Amino acid sequence: MLVLTRKSNQSIMIGDDIEITVLSVVGEKVRIGIQAPQKIPVFRKEIYLEIHSEAGTSPDGSRPARVAAGADAGAHDGVAAEAAVRRITR
Numbered sequence: 001m002l003v004l005t006r007k008s009n010q011s012i013m014i015g016d017d018i019e020i021t022v023l024s025v026v027g028e029k030v031r032i033g034i035q036a037p038q039k040i041p042v043f044r045k046e047i048y049l050e051i052h053s054e055a056g057t058s059p060d061g062s063r064p065a066r067v068a069a070g071a072d073a074g075a076h077d078g079v080a081a082e083a084a085v086r087r088i089t090r
Contacts, residue, residue: 007022007025008023008024008025009022010022017036018034018037018040020034020035021033021034021035
């Protein structure tokens with residue numbers, strides 16, 4: 001893990017297209033802004049894990065054995081992930 005120290009209004013770049021900016025620091029809370037191409041999904045980790053849980057996949061893309069054994073395993077992963085995002089973001 002790379003650990004960086006940044007102050008308010010300072011940024012880091014990930015590749016050429018992703019910029020993360022520290023917007024403010026108040027006590028233990030840090031507000032960050034993320035600028036990334038629209039094609040790159042950005043989620044809080046708990047939402048990311050929920051999406052993969054709903055889709056029956058682990059975050060690394062592998063499948064639990066109980067899901068992989070099904071006849072249509074993976075046929076609706078995109079639908080499940082989209083439904084999870086809609087439900088969580090309401």
